[in-house]
Amino acid sequence: AQSVTQLGSHVSVSEGALVLLRCNYSSSVPPYLFWYVQYPNQGLQLLLKYTTGATLVKGINGFEAEFKKSETSFHLTKPSAHMSDAAEYFCAVSSSGAGSYQLTFGKGTKLSVIP
Amino acid sequence: DGGITQSPKYLFRKEGQNVTLSCEQNLNHDAMYWYRQDPGQGLRLIYYSQIVNDFQKGDIAEGYSVSREKKESFPLTVTSAQKNPTAFYLCASSPLLSDTQYFGPGTRLTVL
Numbered sequence: 529a530q531s532v533t534q535l536g537s538h539v540s541v542s543e544g545a546l547v548l549l550r551c552n553y554s555s556s557v558p559p560y561l562f563w564y565v566q567y568p569n570q571g572l573q574l575l576l577k578y579t580t581g582a583t584l585v586k587g588i589n590g591f592e593a594e595f596k597k598s599e600t601s602f603h604l605t606k607p608s609a610h611m612s613d614a615a616e617y618f619c620a621v622s623s624s625g626a627g628s629y630q631l632t633f634g635k636g637t638k639l640s641v642i643p
Numbered sequence: 644d645g646g647i648t649q650s651p652k653y654l655f656r657k658e659g660q661n662v663t664l665s666c667e668q669n670l671n672h673d674a675m676y677w678y679r680q681d682p683g684q685g686l687r688l689i690y691y692s693q694i695v696n697d698f699q700k701g702d703i704a705e706g707y708s709v710s711r712e713k714k715e716s717f718p719l720t721v722t723s724a725q726k727n728p729t730a731f732y733l734c735a736s737s738p739l740l741s742d743t744q745y746f747g748p749g750t751r752l753t754v755l
Contacts, residue, residue, distance in 0.1 A: 569751065571733055571746035573746070574745070579742060618685060629742045630691070633686040634685055635684055636683070
């Protein structure tokens with residue numbers, strides 16, 4: 529069984545400030561971890577993913593995330609927020625089952641950027 | 644242009660009517676998925692299919708049905724048995740044995 533907890537359903541930051549979105553996971557097997565972004569009334573776009581290897585993962589739009597096994601965390605960060613970063617962000621964990629990778633999503637964190 | 648299309652973008656139906664949501668992909672992906680999204684709930688898996696003519700129930704399959712007659716198409720029917728069908732529905736696909744899913748733009752279903 530696997531689960532994802534995203535701390536904070538809504539986060540507000542000022543333009544130019546650090547963005548930190550928190551994600552903790554539970555998984556009985558080594559996890560694959562993902563961050564997706566969703567703009568209003570649109571589908572999800574992959575920001576970055578961790579499978580194996582380097583624990584600091586860089587993604588699109590200046591985002592990065594660090595896999596910390598000891599803390600079962602995969603927090604998403606960006607050094608300087610832009611207005612265009614305002615969206616909802618979903619953390620997800622995946623495990624292989626019967627040859628298909630099934631994603632379990634967190635409930636999402638809505639990011640607001642204040643000018 | 645390769646991608647996933649979902650139609651229509653907005654759908655309104657009366658209570659008690661069955662409705663079918665379309666999902667088509669030209670990415671040559673083997674696996675396809677249907678998710679339901681409710682505000683503050685994240686995404687929940689309804690059905691998935693790894694190969695033509697085969698599909699598996701996800702976490703919330705009750706009141707839904709699917710078919711997979713062609714590799715590129717995975718339509719979802721929301722039946723009258725689904726107690727609370729108003730939601731945003733997302734289709735996704737992935738190459739077989741791939742860890743990454745690619746999402747369509749979604750269909751917002753409102754049952755009046």
